[in-house]
Amino acid sequence: MGLVFFIILVAVVAWGVLAYNRLVSLRNQVDNSWRQIDVQLKRRHDLIPNLVEAVKGYMQFERDTLTQVVEARAKAISAPDQTSRMAAENQITTGLGRLLAVMENYPQLKSDQNVLRLQEELTTTENQIAFSRQAYNDVVLEMNNSTETFPSNFIANNFGFKKAEYFKIAPEDQAVPKVDLAMTAPRA
């Protein structure tokens, strides 16, 4: 009888350790995924001045687009808190999306190797930011499932594991920038 009780006790403790370790691992993954987004945002900040410098001469008709991106970058770098920084980052996303779309209308830009390289760098950075956010939200989903579902919620509640926050985009930034390629710029 005592042996059965002992085996059950060992099994429960072993399960508890596994569940605890899984929660810790998920919490670290949440942190890591968040940092990953930061790394790419930084990369984007570094690329923007180069791109703007490279295309400035070509795009006389798009001063506004360029200024918007540069200003949003300045705001993001000097943002005092997380919320305003995210708002500025979203402005960069919108502005860059528009800039990259508009650049399609300048045939001279397409033959400039330097610009092409920057364009590819920025495109991949944009994609990596998007996929990192997607990955972050996937980990948050796993973390939240583990903290809320039975029976691992016992461990989560007793050891102070909290639900993580999803990455959200403000509704006004959700719209994909629409650029009418046929109308906005003269075709060569």
Add this chain to the structure above:
Amino acid sequence: MAAASNFRALEATNRRETAILIAVFMLLFGALGLGLDFAARDLYLDNGRLAGFPALTIAALLFGSIQSLVSFYGGASLVLLSVHARPLTPDTQKHQMVLNVINEMAIAARMPAPKPYLMDDPSPNAFATGRDPQHSVICVTQGLVDNMDREELQGVIGHEMSHIADYDIRTMMMIAVMVGGIAMLSDFVYRWMFFGGFGGRDRDDHDRDNNAAALITVAVVILAAVAPLFSQLLAMAVSRQREYLADASSVEFTRNPRALLRALQHIAQIESPLKAGTAGTAHLFMVNPREGMKDDNEGFLANLFSSHPPLQKRIERLQAMLGAPSAASIAAEAVRSTTSGPA
């Protein structure tokens, strides 16, 4: 959420299937070995040794195990060597783009980035190999680099990335080597039964139960004849099923069914078989690399022997994911391509 858990369930199924698959291959190796032992029974008696010691069965099982171990650790480099692949470097704009897309898809799949390789072949194709996500390789052809745009590349790389995430690359690599091993061993058994087994019994006394011996001989010969075919069919069936799963996971990573859909439609239009595509490595690739096997294998028999589902079926499944009726999306595509062309 539902899609995610479903995806995990499929992964678990994949692992279970791999275990069953290896068991079936080992059974085949063992059965062929038993056949060899039976054929060699005269040898044991002639030398006055213990009859029935299954030395050759054990040898065959060892042969199978060593083969699967070798393919487990060295298979990736063997495959890369056999298709003449070299590491992909960012020497051109398009190659840089491929490297970037591989990084992007690795982030989406939450996996370490696989090592990129390039094959100099004008046919658009790709494959992934390696033993686990930490030791994985994605190899693309120059034809893929030349023909695909960014979105299409994401779809294709996403497909390969999911083969890595599901450990398909390990299974497929081991299958390739074990199918080869079964073929070799069967051939050996077959020859022995005809030229060794029958010949050996002629010298024998006639006091043995010849009927039973003849029956077993026939059974072993049939087994040796059927085993390579059976293992090939098994491998192809597993491979076909995994292609559908990888297509689905590619969509999960890109969150964009159009990406892979457009890539497959585009590849369907390009008629050029892969030079390095052989029956042995066909199932590794993104689309069936062998000539005439890409799309027109509609019949039941053709399906059985194909490493991939018909391209058209894969396209239809992706269109279903897109939620658009195929005829309507084709029409929309036609309108799009006419309006966005040079004015």
